[in-house]
Amino acid sequence: MNLELSEEQTAVRQLAKDFVAREIAPHVIEWDRAEEVDRSIVKKLGQVGFLGLTVDEEYGGSGGDHLAYCLVTEELGRGDSSVRGIVSVSLGLVAKSIAYWGSEEQKRRWLPGLTSGEHVGCFGLTEPGTGSDAGQLSTRAVRDGDDYVINGTKMFITNGTWADVVLLFARSTDAPGHKGVSAFLVPTDTPGLSRRTIHGKLGLRGQATAELVFEDVRVPASTMMAPEGKGFAVAMSALAKGRMSVAAGCVGIAQAALDAAVTYATQREQFGKTIAHHQLVQELISDIAVDVDAARLLTWRVADLVDRGLPFTTESSKAKLFASEAAVRAANNALQVFGGYGYIDEYPAGKLLRDARVMTLYEGTSQIQKLVIGRALTGVSAF
Ligand code: CAA
Numbered sequence: 001m002n003l004e005l006s007e008e009q010t011a012v013r014q015l016a017k018d019f020v021a022r023e024i025a026p027h028v029i030e031w032d033r034a035e036e037v038d039r040s041i042v043k044k045l046g047q048v049g050f051l052g053l054t055v056d057e058e059y060g061g062s063g064g065d066h067l068a069y070c071l072v073t074e075e076l077g078r079g080d081s082s083v084r085g086i087v088s089v090s091l092g093l094v095a096k097s098i099a100y101w102g103s104e105e106q107k108r109r110w111l112p113g114l115t116s117g118e119h120v121g122c123f124g125l126t127e128p129g130t131g132s133d134a135g136q137l138s139t140r141a142v143r144d145g146d147d148y149v150i151n152g153t154k155m156f157i158t159n160g161t162w163a164d165v166v167l168l169f170a171r172s173t174d175a176p177g178h179k180g181v182s183a184f185l186v187p188t189d190t191p192g193l194s195r196r197t198i199h200g201k202l203g204l205r206g207q208a209t210a211e212l213v214f215e216d217v218r219v220p221a222s223t224m225m226a227p228e229g230k231g232f233a234v235a236m237s238a239l240a241k242g243r244m245s246v247a248a249g250c251v252g253i254a255q256a257a258l259d260a261a262v263t264y265a266t267q268r269e270q271f272g273k274t275i276a277h278h279q280l281v282q283e284l285i286s287d288i289a290v291d292v293d294a295a296r297l298l299t300w301r302v303a304d305l306v307d308r309g310l311p312f313t314t315e316s317s318k319a320k321l322f323a324s325e326a327a328v329r330a331a332n333n334a335l336q337v338f339g340g341y342g343y344i345d346e347y348p349a350g351k352l353l354r355d356a357r358v359m360t361l362y363e364g365t366s367q368i369q370k371l372v373i374g375r376a377l378t379g380v381s382a383f
Contacts, residue, residue: 045115
């Protein structure tokens with residue numbers, strides 16, 4: 001693997017750095033306190049091409065490879081994980097799934113809006129009673145003539161209250177476990193679908209996380225995406241790449257923690273010299289730096305495998321596992337460098353730690369990643 005970035009990759013990373021400095025950094029504290037990022041950010045993300053990365057230009061995408069996608073998600077994660085999550089879900093989980101699994105009609109209906117930022121997508125898998133054991137989900141889609149009628153509840157849905165379309169996973173046959181699950185593209189203005197924003201989150205406070213309730217939601221059978229009973233494969237293939245983008249976002253958190261810790265340590269004085277002179281502070285900083293590099297290399301390896309068309313699912317789980325745990329450690333170490341100032345939100349470390357904490361939970365907990373890796377190595381499934 002060549003670790004030198006191409007001219008295009010270097011340019012897209014610089015574009016992302018400039019975008020973060022201009023459109024995100026000035027508002028991070030305000031959005032976190034208000035518990036909502038400014039919705040105009042979605043159109044801006046679309047205009048600059050970040051919501052169309054890796055999607056064919058024919059459908060409004062901006063092309064690019066998966067390393068470029070990881071560079072952008074890293075920079076957005078460095079700026080604000082709430083914004084990074086909009087891209088990882090609307091593009092990474094929803095648009096990319098439509099591009100891969102959708103019919104021509106579904107691609108033409110949804111992709112131009114999702115890639116331009118006109119529309120937002122959300123991923124309706126998790127339910128109040130099924131998180132890790134997603135194959136047991138209980139939302140039902142019952143065939144009625146040319147329609148399906150959907151009933152059920154989805155929980156912790158990123159972009160949930162903003163979304164124009166839900167990539168919904170529902171049980172449409174009596175086949176057991178994941179084999180009965182199908183995927184649907186449900187417009188959120190369909191009667192019977194109600195949404196509630198979930199407030200009081202520890203981190204990602206700017207993100208529109210929601211509960212979605214489906215009560216007799218009637219959609220045409222043509223909204224089913226991929227063959228009936230293949231919904232779980234749609235979800236798993238989306239998450240395999242999704243975990244790479246979460247890992248990249250975590251590299252961004254860890255890099256932000258490193259930048260903040262170095263800047264602070266070289267300015268703050270204690271015992272007559274900057275705290276950077278104290279070896280235990282240098283230890284905290286070097287621990288963060290090693291975590292950043294290791295997490296980034298694991299993430300880039302996944303992007304390289306994806307771009308070369310090689311198997312990547314286990315490597316994606318490894319990257320997501322390591323990078324999410326590394327982001328928590330890095331933010332916590334940065335907070336330690338900041339001392340008491342790290343505990344208030346005028347300084348960055350506290351928010352980085354709060355945002356990092358969910359990364360070991362969503363898109364598959366650290367424990368699920370370990371079981372996925374263990375299954376690949378031993379051939380024995382714990383599920
Ligand atoms: N591509 C295509 N198909 C795939 C696939 C992939 N990458 N991975 C699995 N599949 C298919 C399999 O071939 C299989 O299909 P068949 O039955 O037809 O053979 C089917 O999917 C089931 O695969 P598994 O046997 O691996 O399924 P399992 O039941 O053993 O999976 C599990 C267990 C790995 C724990 C899985 O349930 C899992 O990943 N759980 C975690 C759920 C999760 O990550 N939730 C995140 C919620 S979304 C979120 O957080 C988004 C957000 O808003 C931020």
